[in-house]
Amino acid sequence: MNVFRALGRVIKGTWWLFVGMVTTTKHMLRRSITIQYPRQRFEQWPRFRGRLAMVPDEEGGHKCTACAQCLRICPAACITLERHKEEGVKGFLVDAYVVDLGLCIYCGLCVEVCNFGALEMIPEYEISAYDKADFIYDIPKLLARQLEPEFKR
Amino acid sequence: MTPETAYRTEEFQVNVGPQHPSTHGVFRMVLTMDGERVVDCEPHIGFLHRSMEKMAENRLYIQFLPMADRIDYLSSIFCTVAHCEAVEQLMEIDVPARAKYLRTIMMELCRIASHSIFFGVFALDLGAVTPFLYGFRERELTMDLLEMTTGQRMTFNYCRFGGVADDLPDSFFPTVEKFVKVFPARLDDYDRILNENEIFVARTKNVGTVEASRAINYGWTGPNLRASGVDFDLRRNRPYEAYGELGYEPVVLQNGDCYDRYRARILEMRSSHELIKKCVEGLPEGPVQAEKISKFPKVPAGEVYVRVASPRGDYGLYLLSEGADKPYRYKLRTPSFNNLSMIREMLLGVYLADIVPIFGSLDVILPDVDR
Numbered sequence: 001m002n003v004f005r006a007l008g009r010v011i012k013g014t015w016w017l018f019v020g021m022v023t024t025t026k027h028m029l030r031r032s033i034t035i036q037y038p039r040q041r042f043e044q045w046p047r048f049r050g051r052l053a054m055v056p057d058e059e060g061g062h063k064c065t066a067c068a069q070c071l072r073i074c075p076a077a078c079i080t081l082e083r084h085k086e087e088g089v090k091g092f093l094v095d096a097y098v099v100d101l102g103l104c105i106y107c108g109l110c111v112e113v114c115n116f117g118a119l120e121m122i123p124e125y126e127i128s129a130y131d132k133a134d135f136i137y138d139i140p141k142l143l144a145r146q147l148e149p150e151f152k153r
Numbered sequence: 154m155t156p157e158t159a160y161r162t163e164e165f166q167v168n169v170g171p172q173h174p175s176t177h178g179v180f181r182m183v184l185t186m187d188g189e190r191v192v193d194c195e196p197h198i199g200f201l202h203r204s205m206e207k208m209a210e211n212r213l214y215i216q217f218l219p220m221a222d223r224i225d226y227l228s229s230i231f232c233t234v235a236h237c238e239a240v241e242q243l244m245e246i247d248v249p250a251r252a253k254y255l256r257t258i259m260m261e262l263c264r265i266a267s268h269s270i271f272f273g274v275f276a277l278d279l280g281a282v283t284p285f286l287y288g289f290r291e292r293e294l295t296m297d298l299l300e301m302t303t304g305q306r307m308t309f310n311y312c313r314f315g316g317v318a319d320d321l322p323d324s325f326f327p328t329v330e331k332f333v334k335v336f337p338a339r340l341d342d343y344d345r346i347l348n349e350n351e352i353f354v355a356r357t358k359n360v361g362t363v364e365a366s367r368a369i370n371y372g373w374t375g376p377n378l379r380a381s382g383v384d385f386d387l388r389r390n391r392p393y394e395a396y397g398e399l400g401y402e403p404v405v406l407q408n409g410d411c412y413d414r415y416r417a418r419i420l421e422m423r424s425s426h427e428l429i430k431k432c433v434e435g436l437p438e439g440p441v442q443a444e445k446i447s448k449f450p451k452v453p454a455g456e457v458y459v460r461v462a463s464p465r466g467d468y469g470l471y472l473l474s475e476g477a478d479k480p481y482r483y484k485l486r487t488p489s490f491n492n493l494s495m496i497r498e499m500l501l502g503v504y505l506a507d508i509v510p511i512f513g514s515l516d517v518i519l520p521d522v523d524r
Contacts, residue, residue, distance in 0.1 A: 013351035023345045024283055033290060045301040047322065073448065075216040107219035107310045112318070113448055121304070 044123040049108050053122045054142040063118035066092035070110035078103035102135035175278045175509045178519030194500045201523040209483035222308040225521040228267040231463035233312040239459045239472040243452045250437045252316035257395040258432045261425045266295040267464040268418045271516045278513040294332050315443030357411040361511035372491040375466030380417040381409035387462035411514040489521035
């Protein structure tokens with residue numbers, strides 16, 4: 001009796017191994033879904049949050065009014081702003097606006113809180129560098145970009 | 154030489170982790186072995202402690218939202234939903250129906266993504282490489298849907314107080330239709346590869362059995378608890394978001410061994426798929442964000458406890474507010490910690506080869522344990 005039971009188990013095990021092999025072979029014949037990264041690239045979705053950038057106005061300058069709402073909401077405190085007041089001019093003038101992308105957590109809250117549409121997340125994601133200083137983005141670096149974003153909030 | 158001295162064995166210690174690949178992160182076990190049997194196990198946790206609770210108490214409510222994504226990074230939306238619900242309950246905000254449905258869709262997609270990883274990694278722990286590739290391939294389908302809606306692949310930052318950040322993009326509906334059509338056939342393939350596979354069954358059936366009473370005593374929740382035969386699921390017993398309207402029946406299995414814990418998750422993927430289908434069909438129109446909610450809310454004084462059914466179990470959040478713009482006390486009850494707490498008792502007396510299936514079947518994630 002035991003012999004028959006053992007034999008039955010062997011047959012059952014072999015059958016399910018065979019079913020598994022058929023499934024794997026079926027999947028092997030399908031079109032491959034992987035891509036060869038440096039040569040091929042993903043097309044990013046329009047909403048993809050890549051690195052932070054500043055939106056240029058018509059003259060190529062920035063739209064920042066130094067209201068410092070982005071500084072207030074940033075969870076990682078990666079934005080620094082220097083501003084001063086001038087007589088006769090309403091509001092503040094921006095001296096320096098520096099983002100440390102090494103600290104940024106890519107949450108996009110600064111873009112959401114900005115009332116003047118001065119910031120956006122662009123689908124540029126290959127920003128690795130050899131030096132920590134390369135992650136510090138000032139205004140000219142934040143305005144320059146390689147890719148244009150498609151999605152505007 | 155007497156028989157006693159001839160077969161005298163000596164205990165020795167084996168150190169597993171914290172860098173061992175099958176500990177799914179940084180978890181260390183000091184095992185005392187007698188031959189191939191485990192005599193004692195001393196678990197060490199805390200390698201990934203980031204003091205999330207203290208960080209929440211030092212930040213504005215909105216500033217903790219992206220941080221909550223990082224408590225459990227494989228199913229990050231559940232933590233943000235709990236955070237938002239706690240604040241909404243204290244501020245008495247009514248969330249629009251569409252926002253509730255969107256949160257539900259995203260949560261169920263995230264659950265499928267998390268369970269696909271479990272399927273792949275659990276099989277990989279047992280030496281099967283093929284399911285690992287399949288699991289990650291199917292995860293990519295859900296990741297696409299999540300990424301096109303939220304903008305990120307893992308740390309979504311999608312929920313807001315009183316709703317969600319954005320409505321669904323137009324590309325969502327054709328993609329989700331394709332996903333709903335394709336996914337059940339993929340789950341059938343999973344069943345064909347592993348369900349009756351002799352090696353898989355021999356290594357998981359009747360290994361690490363946990364009875365219902367013991368599971369309840371240790372505070373187990375989620376699929377682990379339901380695999381032990383306890384019929385409890387927050388989505389049915391205490392419905393939140395849109396679950397009350399959808400109607401949901403949890404998957405309950407009886408044996409409580411590694412095999413049943415694995416099956417419970419595969420069957421839960423099927424029910425999640427059904428829920429997504431129902432949600433997309435019955436998606437109400439309307440706004441996705443309640444009106445006039447400040448970005449920097451001052452939450453009224455009071456306390457609240459919120460529970461959310463994450464893929465690993467019940468995620469609890471206790472929030473005590475004193476009327477300031479920061480929480481006074483922020484306590485997290487993470488499911489993985491309770492699920493892991495039984496590991497010593499489960500490992501006593503088992504073979505060395507059974508350690509990996511037992512640990513893998515609990516589906517703990519270490520940032521969730523240590524937080």
